[in-house]
Amino acid sequence: MSDSYTVTDPSGNSVELPKVQGTLGPPAVDVRKLYASTGGFTFDPGFTSTCSCESGITYIDGNEGVLLYRGYRADELAKKSNFIEVCYLLLNGELPTKAEYDEFESAIRMHTMINESLKRFFTGFHYDAHPMAMLSSIVGGMSAFYHDTTNTSDPEHRTIFARRMIAKIPTIAAAAYKYSVGQPLVYPSNDLDYCSNFLRMMFAVPAEEYAVDPVAAEALDVLFILHADHEQNASTSTVRLAGSTGCNPYAAMASGISALWGPAHGGANEAVLNMLNQIGSVDNIDQYIAKAKDKSDPFRLMGFGHRVYKNFDPRATVIREHCHKVLKAYGGDSDGKLELAMRLEEIALKDEYFVEKKLYPNVDFYSGIIYKALGIPTNMFTPMFAIGRTVGWVAHYLEMVSDPGMRIGRPRQIYTGADERAYTDIGSR
Numbered sequence: 467m468s469d470s471y472t473v474t475d476p477s478g479n480s481v482e483l484p485k486v487q488g489t490l491g492p493p494a495v496d497v498r499k500l501y502a503s504t505g506g507f508t509f510d511p512g513f514t515s516t517c518s519c520e521s522g523i524t525y526i527d528g529n530e531g532v533l534l535y536r537g538y539r540a541d542e543l544a545k546k547s548n549f550i551e552v553c554y555l556l557l558n559g560e561l562p563t564k565a566e567y568d569e570f571e572s573a574i575r576m577h578t579m580i581n582e583s584l585k586r587f588f589t590g591f592h593y594d595a596h597p598m599a600m601l602s603s604i605v606g607g608m609s610a611f612y613h614d615t616t617n618t619s620d621p622e623h624r625t626i627f628a629r630r631m632i633a634k635i636p637t638i639a640a641a642a643y644k645y646s647v648g649q650p651l652v653y654p655s656n657d658l659d660y661c662s663n664f665l666r667m668m669f670a671v672p673a674e675e676y677a678v679d680p681v682a683a684e685a686l687d688v689l690f691i692l693h694a695d696h697e698q699n700a701s702t703s704t705v706r707l708a709g710s711t712g713c714n715p716y717a718a719m720a721s722g723i724s725a726l727w728g729p730a731h732g733g734a735n736e737a738v739l740n741m742l743n744q745i746g747s748v749d750n751i752d753q754y755i756a757k758a759k760d761k762s763d764p765f766r767l768m769g770f771g772h773r774v775y776k777n778f779d780p781r782a783t784v785i786r787e788h789c790h791k792v793l794k795a796y797g798g799d800s801d802g803k804l805e806l807a808m809r810l811e812e813i814a815l816k817d818e819y820f821v822e823k824k825l826y827p828n829v830d831f832y833s834g835i836i837y838k839a840l841g842i843p844t845n846m847f848t849p850m851f852a853i854g855r856t857v858g859w860v861a862h863y864l865e866m867v868s869d870p871g872m873r874i875g876r877p878r879q880i881y882t883g884a885d886e887r888a889y890t891d892i893g894s895r
Contacts, residue, residue, distance in 0.1 A: 469484065469485050470482045470483055470484050470485055471483045471485060471495050473495075473500070473504070479504070481499075481500070481503040481504055483495050483496055483497060483499070483500065484496040486517070486520075488520070489525075490525050490527070490534075491525065491527070494517045507878045507880075509880055513703075513877075518698060518703060518706070518875070519698070519706065519866065521697075521698070521862065521865060522536070522559065522865070523535070523536065523556060523695060523697075523858070523861050523862060523865060524536075524556075524695045524696065524697045524858070525537075525697070526696070526697050526774055526775075528772075528774040528775045528776050529776050529777065530777070531775050531776075531777045531778045531779065531780045532780060533696070533780050533781065535552065535555060535556055535694065535695060536555050536556065536559055536560070538555065538561075539780070540691065540692060540694075540780065540781060541692075541780045541781065541783060541784045543555075543691055544688045544691045544692055544781075544784045544785075545784060547561075547691065548659075548687055548691075549660055549661065549687045549690040549691050549694070549854075550567070550570065550571050550574060550659075550660055551567060552691050552694055552857070553570075553574075553632055553694070553857045554566065554567065554570045556694060556695060556857050556858060556861040557628055557857070557860065557861050557864065570629075573629045573633075574629055574632060574633045574660065575633070575656040576633075576656065577629055577630045577632075577633035577634060578633045578634065578636075578637055578654035578656060578663065579634075579637065579653065579654060580604075580634055580637050580638060580641070581611045581612075583611065584604060584607065584608070584611060584638075585641070585651060587600075587603065587604055587607055588600060588604070588641060588642065588645040588651075589645075591603075591645070593645070593646060593648065594646065595646070596727075596845055597639065597642040597643060597646060597845055597846055597848075597849045598723065598724075598726075598727040598845075598848050598849060598852070600638075600641075600642040600645070601635075601638060601639060601642055601723050601849050601852060602720045602723040602724045602727070603720070604638050604641075604642075605631075605635070605638065605716055605719050605720045605723060606716060606717055606719075606720035607716075608634075608716040609714040609715075609716040609717060612627075612630060612716070614626060615627035615630060615715065616714040616715065616716075618709075618712065618714075618715060618867045619867075621868075624715075624864055624867070624868070627715050627716075627860075628860045628861075628864060631715075631716075631719060631856055631860050632856060632857050632860065635852065635853050635856045636654075636660070636663065636664040636667065636853050637654055637667060639664075639846070639849040639850070639852065639853055640652065640664060640667035640668045641667070642849065643668055643843070643846055643849075644667075644668075646845075649671060650671075650672060651667075652666065652667045652668075652670050652671075652672075653667075654666075654667060658678065659683065659687075660687070660690075661682075661683040661684075661686040661687045661690065662678040662680075662683045664686065664853070665678050665679075665682055665683060665686065665840075666678055668842070669841070679795070681791065681792060681795045682792070682795075682840050684788070685788045685789075685791070685792050685836050685840070686840075686850075688784060688785060688788050689785065689788075689833055689836065689850070689854060690853060690854035691854070692781040692784065692785060692829060692854075693829075693833075693851055693854030693855050694854055694855065694857050694858050695855070695857070695858030695861065695862075696774075696855075696858065699731070700725050700726075700728070700730075700731050701722040701723075701725040701726040701731060701732065701855065701859065702722065702855075702858060702859060702862050704721050704722050704724075704725040705718050705719065705721060705722040705725075705859045705862060705863055706862055706863070706866050706875070707721075707875040708721040708722075709863045709866055709867060710866065710872060710873065710874045710875045711874055711875075712874075715860075715863060718859075718863055719856070719859055719860070719863075722855075722859045723852055726848060726851060726852055726855065727848055732848045732851040732852065732855075733847075733848050734768065734769065734830040735769070735830040735831075735833045735834035735837065735847045735848075735851065736834070736844050736845070736847040736848055737768040737769075737830075738768045738769040738807075738830055738831050738834035738835075739803070739834050739838060739844045739847070740768070740844070741767065741768040741769070742803045742806055742807055743803070745806060746806075747802055747806060748802065748805060748806050748809050751806070751809055751810065751813070754767075755767075755813060755817075759819055767810070767814075767825070768830070768831075769827060769828055769830045769831025769832075769834065770814055770820070770825040770826065770827055770828065770831065771823070771824060771825040771826065771828065772828045775828075776824060777824060778824075778826055779826065779828040779829055781828075781829040782826065782827055782828050782829050782831070782832060785829055785832040785833060785836070786827070786832055788832075788836065789832040789835055789836050792836050792839045792840065793808070793835070793839055796839045796840065803838060804835060804838065804839060807831070807834075807835045810827075811827050811831070814826060814827055815827070833847070833850075833851075834847060837850060
């Protein structure tokens with residue numbers, strides 16, 4: 467196999483472009499010298515065929531349904547590991563020893579509180595503001611409080627930032643929820659594990675005792691693992707692009723949160739519940755299944771199939787088990803939405819149309835159902851995604867700023883505007 471590709475420009479001149487091969491996956495064409503050699507650029511709207519960086523964190527094989535974190539299958543980690551251990555793995559490249567794990571977990575526990583002045587930021591929002599608006603704003607504002615982690619060239623700053631960010635994002639998300647429902651913010655309790663602590667901050671109130679349900683904590687732990695990273699997706703690429711400017715790390719994280727807020731990205735599980743509300747009841751399923759199959763109908767079933775995974779979503783296989791476990795433990799379904807979701811799942815797994823087109827229930831479908839069963843409101847679904855994905859953003863940010871060859875991101879364009887023209891005085895137009 468050749469180590470280069472031959473490209474011929476419109477004038478018939480040929481140029482050899484190096485081939486770049488990673489550990490796994492297809493090779494890439496190194497086009498960095500294309501413009502200098504041919505005077506032309508590549509054109510790839512959405513960057514769907516463009517490798518923007520080299521990374522050793524996550525690998526996806528969409529055709530085979532494989533998701534690897536540092537070489538470990540994410541679905542295996544979800545069954546055997548826990549979120550804090552996966553955080554260590556993504557940040558450091560290897561699974562921790564017992565001593566390393568204990569030190570790392572202790573550091574995360576000790577960073578869970580937020581500066582008291584940050585609490586006042588929440589009162590600047592209207593009570594019905596979306597929690598993602600609060601999340602992105604508060605995280606961006608952290609740079610005004612934590613100056614000891616804004617020097618990206620200092621390894622110690624980077625380490626403290628990483629641990630601080632992972633520890634505080636659940637506290638900020640829970641505080642956003644509490645403010646939206648008019649309840650007092652609940653301080654973290656460092657004797658609890660990561661997910662139990664978050665559930666307590668979400669649902670405890672000062673007037674009574676709160677006991678964390680281990681079924682709920684376990685389900686969240688698995689969800690956070692499966693959402694921890696997903697290679698160069700829109701929000702991760704946004705973090706990298708923003709971070710390449712040399713901005714403070716909290717600003718880069720806030721940019722990722724803003725990108726995740728989009729309904730085509732992190733808002734997909736929220737869209738699942740909105741879809742269930744639109745369908746209404748089990749009695750309307752046949753009507754909406756017909757609409758979904760009609761290419762001329764704008765209705766789409768949300769939470770089915772995946773842009774990257776062509777056969778199945780490896781994350782969905784694991785989370786499906788926990789989804790049914792949670793539904794069994796939380797049997798209440800007052801509005802019938804969970805029954806409706808399970809009926810849709812049954813159809814998607816058996817109906818010839820869905821099977822043929824590989825429209826299987828994906829991780830967003832199951833995560834939305836779990837969140838609803840646990841009593842987490844729909845507008846908190848994307849913040850839940852952000853909690854899990856924060857470690858992935860941090861890992862990619864650290865990988866990028868630690869690279870001595872890092873360059874500021876600068877995509878090119880094909881200009882389609884007006885040709886050069888002379889200014890005309892306003893009275894002559």
